Amino acid sequence: MTDAPTDDHGFAAWLAEQAGARLLEVRATSGLEGEELKDAGDAAAQALLAELLALHRPHDAVLSEEAVETHGDSGRLNAERVWIIDPLDGTREFSEPPRDDWAVHVALWSGGALTVGAVAQPALGETFHTGVPPVVPPSSSERPRIAVSRSRPPAFVSALAEELGAELVPMGSAGVKMMSVVRDVADAYVHAGGQYEWDSAAPVAVAAAAGLHTSRVDGSPLVYNRPDPYLPDVVVCRPALADPILDFIRRHGTD
Numbered sequence: 104m105t106d107a108p109t110d111d112h113g114f115a116a117w118l119a120e121q122a123g124a125r126l127l128e129v130r131a132t133s134g135l136e137g138e139e140l141k142d143a144g145d146a147a148a149q150a151l152l153a154e155l156l157a158l159h160r161p162h163d164a165v166l167s168e169e170a171v172e173t174h175g176d177s178g179r180l181n182a183e184r185v186w187i188i189d190p191l192d193g194t195r196e197f198s199e200p201p202r203d204d205w206a207v208h209v210a211l212w213s214g215g216a217l218t219v220g221a222v223a224q225p226a227l228g229e230t231f232h233t234g235v236p237p238v239v240p241p242s243s244s245e246r247p248r249i250a251v252s253r254s255r256p257p258a259f260v261s262a263l264a265e266e267l268g269a270e271l272v273p274m275g276s277a278g279v280k281m282m283s284v285v286r287d288v289a290d291a292y293v294h295a296g297g298q299y300e301w302d303s304a305a306p307v308a309v310a311a312a313a314g315l316h317t318s319r320v321d322g323s324p325l326v327y328n329r330p331d332p333y334l335p336d337v338v339v340c341r342p343a344l345a346d347p348i349l350d351f352i353r354r355h356g357t358d
């Protein structure tokens with residue numbers, strides 16, 4: 104294991120990569136499949152991240168999908184610095200090798216806002232982070248592309264795509280979908296109906312640092328480290344698509 108960087112951006116990227124390497128190892132060597140592989144991945148990535156955070160940032164609080172005791176007020180609500188992590192986002196896709204649409208999310212919330220984010224896509228060998236904000240290339244597609252859940256695409260997004268003349272691009276993991284906009288694989292990610300702070304914190308921090316639009320579906324800001332981490336909807340897109348998308352949702356809702 105390489106030394107942990109001292110700056111928070113580099114540290115977040117390093118953490119995400121350490122967990123990513125552990126996940127690749129579990130996938131390649133455990134011999135497990137299906138639910139057992141999902142559970143082994145979640146547990147291994149959570150254990151490593153918890154250990155490394157306790158070792159290198161012992162005074163900071165944590166909110167993790169895989170640590171239920173952090174979901175309520177475990178001290179994080181009064182903390183100055185809170186790491187919001189999803190040790191394995193896109194668990195379903197992780198359990199379907201050789202799919203690469205799964206990710207490790209590490210964000211830092213500090214003093215009321217997200218200040219750091221890192222999203223590792225270990226099977227792609229790529230990590231996106233706020234230390235070196237990604238440069239989003241001009242869109243390579245004439246038609247807008249909207250990334251949607253592979254397993255549970257919200258119905259309103261099909262109607263939105265029809266109005267915008269867009270195509271839907273199904274893939275797993277909230278982080279992968281937001282990074283697909285950064286990578287010019289899609290132009291927008293629009294989601295409603297359920298999600299939690301850990302699903303969006305790190306990729307939203309990276310997307311915002313890259314100059315993309317990030318908000319709730321009603322256009323209001325995404326707010327993190329709240330008492331209830333349920334944060335059911337999100338829009339991440341190229342800035343030019345924000346008005347058309349938010350206007351459609353204002354007129355038609357998300358039901």
Ligand SMILES: Nc1ncnc2c1ncn2[C@@H]1O[C@H](COP(=O)(O)O)[C@@H](OP(=O)(O)O)[C@H]1O
Nearest residue numbers: 191192193194252255275276277296297298302
């Ligand atoms: N309706 C919903 N309610 C709760 N969580 C949801 C959800 N839709 C998506 N998610 C979460 O968002 C992540 C991406 O989902 P999807 O690939 O379907 O877009 C998944 O995280 P995990 O893989 O960490 O559980 C999934 O659990």
Ligand SMILES: [Mg+2]
Nearest residue numbers: 189192193302
């Ligand atoms: Mg998740």
